[in-house]
Amino acid sequence: DFGQGVFQVLATSGDTQTGGADVDYAIVDLLLNDFKSKTRIDLRGDRTAMARLKEAAEKAKIELSNLVSTEIDLPFIASDSSGTKNLHYVLSRSKLEELARPIVERAREPILRVIQDAKLTPKDIDKVILIGGMTRMPLVRKFVEETIGKPAERGVDPMEAVAIGAAIQGAVLAGEVKDILLLDVTPLSLGVETLGGIATRIIEKNTTIPTKKSQVFSTAADFQTAVTIHVVQGERPxxxxxxxxxxxxxxxxxxxxxxxPQIEVTYDIDANGIINVSAKDLGTGKEAKITITASTKLSKGEKERMTREAEQFAEQDRKRKEEVELRNEADSNIYTAEQTKKQLEGKIGQQEKDKIDAAVQELKKTLEGKDVSEIRSRNEALKGVLQEMGSKIYQQQQQQQQQQQQATQQQATGGGSSRGGAQPEGKVVDADYKVVDDDGKR
Known part of the structure; x- marks a missing residue:
């Protein structure tokens, strides 16, 4: 029914720290508090009792997918001087949904994010298929349908779908099934560390694999004979x-x-997720590379954790990146100013040189501190001096060109009058004339 055997993953997202066990523990807490209020016995330190409570909570959760209420009975759960104690509680579906709603709500952000990452809108989604035991809960199904605005498919067993899917993918990887192709995506962005510790992305998150992308970089210091390629994965800047x-x-x-120098860094990811990273000097053709296999990749939980951290520290990371980029720009402007001053030796006066030197020294001194606004101000001041100097150089060049053109025009005018000079303008008059031949006859 789907793509003639070709399954393409457009985006992936989720929260591996949230699941059915969270609902189970919410029910357990409810039972613990109720039992303590009735008997003044806290069962949290009794490992056997906690195991029985966890099992009973999960059973009640499953039953309430089809019933409106269920009874939880755990005889002889504890004892005191007055005798043994039994736990009895009637749990309704409405109470369960009250406990589960904050947990289920955590899935809203990953759902909306994965739709956005896939460059889609809820209207573009044709079918919603729910898999996993928790999707049997009416609250979960209703939540997903409200979030996406479309009813979920009813003809798919959420538990069988997981098992069948894993079996099919295992057969594909083993080469036993050849008529099904899964086009997966990169769960996190891949890039290299550049000047100032910035992670420069080369392959963006949710790029379909296999894929190959390149980007050209250069050196950060004069006469640099080696570069280190640091391969990183993640969403932080x-x-x-x-x-x-x-x-x-x-x-x-x-x-x-x-x-x-022009150094081309290439990322090549094959269908098995193996990453090959190479760096090639385009001038000499020298090349170095590294291969990153599945054993060094992140687990699903780590990927989700890194995605959450990227969102959690987004504003803090933005400020840090802006500061590093500002410092990089300031350092580049200092280098440009010093090189420009050398190149324009003899074309600019001492006053211009002094202005450049003063602006450079002020910026260097500011870079030693941590005042970002001051660095930005001094950097803009140096840029202003360089722009002013550049404008003067171009103005001087234009004046020289105009003087040369005027001199050329004057020479051309003078050359035209060398044969007797220009004739004065005046009236045209008639005059008598006579023709005399060589013999003096008219």
Whole structure:
């Protein structure tokens, strides 16, 4: 029924820390508090009693998917000086839904996020298929249908779907089934660490695999003969906050000024999720690479944790990244100013040189501190000095060109008058004339 055997994953999301066990423990807490209020006995320290409560809570949760109420009976759950104690509680579906609603609500954000990551809207979704035991709960089904705005399919057993899907995928990986193709996606972004510790993304989250992408980088210092490629995975803007997948060096680069070498970094992910990262110097053709296998990849829980952290610290990360980018820009402007001053030696006066030096020194001093607003102000001041100097250079060049054009025009005008000069303008008059031949005859 779907794509003639081709299944393409557009996006993936979720919360591995939330599930049916959370509802079970909510029921257990309810039973513990009720039993303590009646008997003044706290069962939390009794491991046997806690195991019985957990089992009874799960059973009651399952029964309430089809019933409106159920009874929980646990005889001889505890004892005191007055004798043995029994636990009895009537749990209604409405009370269960009251306990479960805050837990189920946690799924709203992942649902909306995965739709957004897939570049879809709820209207674009044709069918909603619920799998897993918790989706049998009427509250969960109603919640999903309200969130997406579409009824869920009723003809799919949520428990069988998980088992059958795992069996089919296992057969595909083993090569026993060849008429089904699963196009998976990268769960997290992949990139490299660049100047200032920034994680520069090369492959975005939820990119369909297999895939191959490249990006060209350069050196950050003059006469740099080696670069370190630090491969990271995650959604945080700073490399240190992401997962390090590996690191390798590209050596033997010819000495050159910063920004001149062209180093192409390529990510190649095959259908099995194996990542090959290579770095190639486009000038010399030298290359280094690293292979990252499944054994070094993140578990599903770690992926979800990193995604949550990226959202939790989004504002803090944004400020840190802005500061690093500002410092990188300021450092680049200092380098540009110093190089420009050398290149324009003899074309600018001492006053312009002093202004550049003063602006550079002020910015360098500010970079030693942590006042971001001051760094931004000094950086803008240096940019203003460079722009002013650039404008003067171009104005001087334009004036020289105009003077040369005027000189050329004057030379052209002077050359036209060298044969007797220009004739004055005046009236046209008639005049008598006579023709005299060589013999003097008219």
């Amino acid at each position: 700073m490399a240190a906050d992401n997962m390090s997948l590996g690191m390798f060096n590209l050596t033997g680069l010819p000495p050159a000024p910063r920004g001149v």
